[in-house]
Amino acid sequence: MEPIDLELEEGELELPSDPMHLNMGPSHPAMHGTVRIVLELSGETIQKADVQIGYLHRGFEKMCERGTWAQVFPYVDRLNYVSPMLCNVGYSLAVEKLCGLAVPERCSWYRMILGELARMSDHLTCDGAMAMELGAFTPFLWFIKAREMIWDIMEEETGARLTHSFGRIGGMAKPPSPAFKELVRGTVPRIIAIVEEGEKMLLKNRIFVDRLENVGTISKEDAISLGWTGPCLRACGVPYDIRKLHPYMFYDQVDFDVPVGTKGDTLDRFLVRLQEIRQSARIIDQCLARMADDGPVNVDDPRFVLPEKHDVYTTIEATIQHFKLIMEGAKVPRGEVYSYTESGNGELGFYLVSDGTGTPYRVRIRPPSFAITAGLGKLITGRMISDVVPTFGSLNMIGGECDH
């Protein structure tokens, strides 16, 4: 009797099988910052991932061309809404570079302290949210508790918890409040304590480390060619930190280390962020020691800085100056400039073009998230669907700055 010959090729399935298409996002619990990922799945494995951004697009650059230079500040608040102060400072520095202004020392220290606080809050949010998306809700809320403390300081200083709009051309909106130093000195150790507690909870947990280790790995070369910057690049082992390599303000005068990773996986990105929180605390400590208790915060230049309110109401010169600055805006000299700072996610660049009027001719931003998100598809292809969550979380994509 002849054996039944099925004539099946090796590996051929009896039923036809197609990859399953799955839309993750734009409204999906893990897709913070409204991004959409179209996945082609074979079982749980991702065969193809198409990352689509732009669901939070609000025409930031175009909006900036409508008002005065100073009216851009509320918009930059909303670029990276977890660390708005860094965007404020970055934009102030860009405009001041174009105007050739040098702010008083006290202002620079003040900006550094506020900026580092914002960086801490950025990293706390990112690491916490990542843990939360893996199901560890408790460390997330601990980190959020620490972030609340930072926001309380911000509220005390600026009057707003999230969208501060606190930067000004040639200074800050207000000098530091009297209690500022004590508040920061008291709060930072508490934040570090919370970070250590949360770190213990997570890093001593085998499940958590296993979920992150060797997931979403990217090589140095790939990261650089994609234009990655910030913690994500440093996690690959490239010690590129603008604060160190191209210091602005007084970052060359403070002592801090640049934490780098080794493998470039999700765990490295997580750890780099945690270490940067500690480095920020070091920077804040030194800045507090060197910031003068009194002295001017704004440059003494009536072309850019609003006069005292008391003078506005009592003298005609100040009234006119106030009126001109508000209605026409500060006249920024004709020219163009590219200024870049280290924001929470990496290099935040502003390319400004001025035609000499009170309105920006062009405001182009170089958001760090945009370049980083470009690498997401590559990181998750071939991984499992569960790996999308920590990988995406560790990139800290912020829709506001990504969809500029």
Added chain:
Amino acid sequence: MTTSQIMIAVIVPALVKILVMIGFVFNVGALLTWLDRRQGAMIQDRVGPNRAVFKLGKFELRAAGLLHTAADGLKFFFKEDFMPPKADKLLFSLAPMVVMIPVLAILAVIPFGDTVCPQSLWHVTKDGHMIFPAVTRLGVCGADPANNIFPIPMQIATLNVGILYVFALAGQGIVGAALAGYSSDNKFSLMGALRAASQMVSYEVVLGMSLIGAFMLYGTLRIDEMVRWQGENAWGVFVQPLTFFVFFAAAVAESKRIPFDLPEAESELVSGYFTEYSGMKFGMFYFAEYMEVATSSMLLVTIFLGGWNLPFLHRDGLTISFGTTTLVHQLLPHIWVTIFQVLTFFGKVLFLCWFQCFVRWSLPRFRYDQLMKLCWKVLLPISLANIFLTGIIFMAIDNAGADVAAGLKIAADVTQALVALTITYFVLRGIIGFIRPSKHTPWVVGSSANQAELAGGSKESPMQA
């Protein structure tokens, strides 16, 4: 004997037992929906649910947020019962029920107390005094059909296949989840259902295998017999520690909670297999999950934590003895022992429920392949090795002679003493912690006015003036 007398003697106690069990699980399920959130809040340094309020005129009742349970239930009833247009209508409606039924049916074989002898509960003497007699430590009281008195086992159904029935039913939990995911017409649901099915099938194997070592020691499949064995010897957690951990992991996996909540993995699959459910149908899934926590705790208590037993408290009363030396022997009335045992059982169950909530708020979740690896490459080999080891040790002890047996008896009694000390310690700690005023370091996190006040009062709100 007439049928109505049988009714009274047999069916009424059965109905009462069913009421106790179902009532307990429903109430604990409801309580857990609150406890889980409240406990999470405590761990996370926040307040948690406390807003639900019952108002009658000026009378307000909040009960620490317990009313949220009732409010949630009410809300579920009044929500729109949405069904996706292309869903399989029959299966979609059937799934929540299929999830609920096995959870409740498992309760039938769980004993919550030792057999009660109705004739020994109390006697009334001729001069009208009531006396509460004690019973013997071993042996079951006989039936007295002439007076319609039968011993009442504190178990709804005394099945002789006990634990096998539990396994058979625990497996049915998959069906509901799979049906829900399949019928929802949603890819996330489908993936959740697939995960649920493969996870539960895998952990079912471990669940069964891990217990074989315990069966070998207890020498029975009847759950009440297992508990009695533990009362006379040592608790299961001491004689089968490996099994306890493996079984605990598998039981948490069966109830689909963190760290094994992959089927509903909120951040990946939105809500997994019950994404499309709303209203009371969702409520049934939600509720079934918490009842599953309660039933798995009951199983753990009966098989490993001595069921209704407290250390040294036996059927006849308090006997503190090590080996053959008896330190204290005090007869206690049967009725008091019974009440105490039932309370002990439910107390232990509540403790384990608390522990499961604690686990749920402490751990992140696994990835799918890690979950399978843990099951097939770690837990299953451990449980197989455990069977082998238990067999060898069992043989060795059986052939070792009287000296070893006596030594083991003392060791068993020492474990009992350890448990007694631990329980006392934690109860005392709990009482002290409850009484002692809590210390808060006053770093004000709140309004800027408070912060300013802390830093010397640089701001004054007009309201304060």
